[in-house]
Amino acid sequence: MSLPDGWDDAELARVKRLAAQIRDGTDALIVACRAPGRVNLIGEHTDYSGLPVLPVAINRSTIVVAAGNTTGEIEVANADVAWPSRRFAVELQIPPYEAGDWANYVKAAIQGVIDHFPTRRLRDASIVIDGRVPPAAGLSSSSALTVSTAMAFMAVNQLELDPLETATMVARSERYVGTHGGGMDQTVSILGRRDHALFIEFDPLRVRAIKMPANAALVVADTREVADKSGRVRAEYNRRVVECSLAARILGRALNLDGVTILGDVVRAQPDWNAADLVEKLAASSPAWLGADLKEAASILELSQPALDAELLGHGPTRIALDSKRPLEILKRARHVLSETERVIRAADALEAGGLDEMGTLMNASHASLADDFECSTKHLDAIVECARRGGAFGARLTGAGFGGSIVALCDVANADAVIESIDRGYYAKQYPGAAPKNWRAVLHAGPGASVIDLRTA
Numbered sequence: 001m002s003l004p005d006g007w008d009d010a011e012l013a014r015v016k017r018l019a020a021q022i023r024d025g026t027d028a029l030i031v032a033c034r035a036p037g038r039v040n041l042i043g044e045h046t047d048y049s050g051l052p053v054l055p056v057a058i059n060r061s062t063i064v065v066a067a068g069n070t071t072g073e074i075e076v077a078n079a080d081v082a083w084p085s086r087r088f089a090v091e092l093q094i095p096p097y098e099a100g101d102w103a104n105y106v107k108a109a110i111q112g113v114i115d116h117f118p119t120r121r122l123r124d125a126s127i128v129i130d131g132r133v134p135p136a137a138g139l140s141s142s143s144a145l146t147v148s149t150a151m152a153f154m155a156v157n158q159l160e161l162d163p164l165e166t167a168t169m170v171a172r173s174e175r176y177v178g179t180h181g182g183g184m185d186q187t188v189s190i191l192g193r194r195d196h197a198l199f200i201e202f203d204p205l206r207v208r209a210i211k212m213p214a215n216a217a218l219v220v221a222d223t224r225e226v227a228d229k230s231g232r233v234r235a236e237y238n239r240r241v242v243e244c245s246l247a248a249r250i251l252g253r254a255l256n257l258d259g260v261t262i263l264g265d266v267v268r269a270q271p272d273w274n275a276a277d278l279v280e281k282l283a284a285s286s287p288a289w290l291g292a293d294l295k296e297a298a299s300i301l302e303l304s305q306p307a308l309d310a311e312l313l314g315h316g317p318t319r320i321a322l323d324s325k326r327p328l329e330i331l332k333r334a335r336h337v338l339s340e341t342e343r344v345i346r347a348a349d350a351l352e353a354g355g356l357d358e359m360g361t362l363m364n365a366s367h368a369s370l371a372d373d374f375e376c377s378t379k380h381l382d383a384i385v386e387c388a389r390r391g392g393a394f395g396a397r398l399t400g401a402g403f404g405g406s407i408v409a410l411c412d413v414a415n416a417d418a419v420i421e422s423i424d425r426g427y428y429a430k431q432y433p434g435a436a437p438k439n440w441r442a443v444l445h446a447g448p449g450a451s452v453i454d455l456r457t458a
């Protein structure tokens with residue numbers, strides 16, 4: 001049997017060794033799913049506003065091996081012993097582990113499948129996970145894990161969905177862990193294409209693959225500042241989700257639009273929109289920032305505070321807890337999201353036309369906007385971005401949610417070594433004198449999206 005793109009013989013051999021761990025007591029149907037992480041070229045913090053993004057799936061993946069079992073539980077093991085084994089029962093509402101437990105991503109994926117197929121009796125499974133996407137580095141190891149688990153679990157249960165539906169299902173399901181994220185990571189992990197970036201639009205979800213110019217190289221470098229999505233970073237992320245939604249609602253009201261909950265609703269209702277006009281309109285209709293108890297926002301929107309609170313913060317275990325000591329920024333957040341959307345649209349055209357200089361300029365502007373208006377950069381991210389630019393990159397920016405994690409630099413293939421050298425000298429040698437930065441930065445390639453193989457025939 002020929003293997004899907006992204007698998008090679010060495011990987012298959014490794015998967016077969018993992019499969020040997022779970023063959024006992026399980027039935028013959030045994031599958032493996034490989035799902036990649038991603039690096040986002042541009043379009044940061046726009047997906048949860050329903051606005052476009054331009055990521056690539058990377059050649060670093062998580063593999064999940066799964067087989068049906070009869071133990072009455074989902075049994076989860078990790079090839080890396082740092083992540084302890086877990087077992088839990090399949091039920092209509094699977095209770096999460098404590099916040100921050102790695103296996104909540106596994107539960108999220110299983111819960112997503114249960115919610116999507118509520119009338120199907122699902123079989124239990126034994127699962128072994130082998131993650132090769134560096135965690136907490138802004139490369140979406142979390143979505144690689146959720147996607148690979150969901151697809152492997154569906155395969156064990158012989159359930160099929162088309163890729164866009166799978167992406168929508170997994171994006172929704174990942175919110176189980178408490179991050180109110182958008183759908184970029186899951187979509188590119190599933191639909192990524194070798195040597196291509198994906199221009200992804202939402203509501204409705206659709207993708208356009210754009211060939212990476214042959215002379216383009218992507219250098220990804222990790223600040224080594226952990227962007228831990230289970231603590232402070234999650235609170236900051238969710239706060240941005242609330243701020244963007246408030247900006248959208250206030251703008252929607254100022255423009256007499258009904259039913260607006262995200263900035264994408266405003267943009268879609270105004271075919272000739274531009275960021276500067278919308279930001280001006282927002283500035284004219286509300287203060288730049290609002291109190292964090294939502295009282296002021298409720299009064300602008302002529303809503304009761306409890307109603308607005310429930311709509312924005314949700315309820316149950318994933319309810320967003322806002323730090324009430326800080327006001328909510330409205331104008332700056334909207335200015336980032338709307339100007340970033342203009343940049344993404346221009347970047348897709350620039351990339352398609354091979355305009356790497358222009359693409360780099362847009363990436364630099366994206367980083368500035370994330371630092372100044374979205375306030376999710378750090379001095380480490382700024383420093384490493386600066387080194388990449390000094391090394392001759394067309395452009396560089398933080399990638400992923402920020403608050404730590406990695407940067408991506410776009411450069412000419414012939415110049416990638418010089419960019420890496422500049423980062424090594426200007427950042428790693430200063431931050432970590434004497435350490436070998438070999439695994440902290442790399443040239444990554446746009447690889448294919450997720451695929452499942454049946455290990456009985458592979």
Ligand code: NG1
Binds near residue numbers: 139
């Ligand atoms: P990372 O970098 O994986 O934390 C997060 C969200 C994305 C997107 C980016 C910011 C999840 C799973 N991922 O990515 O949807 O909003 O931040 O652009 O929540």
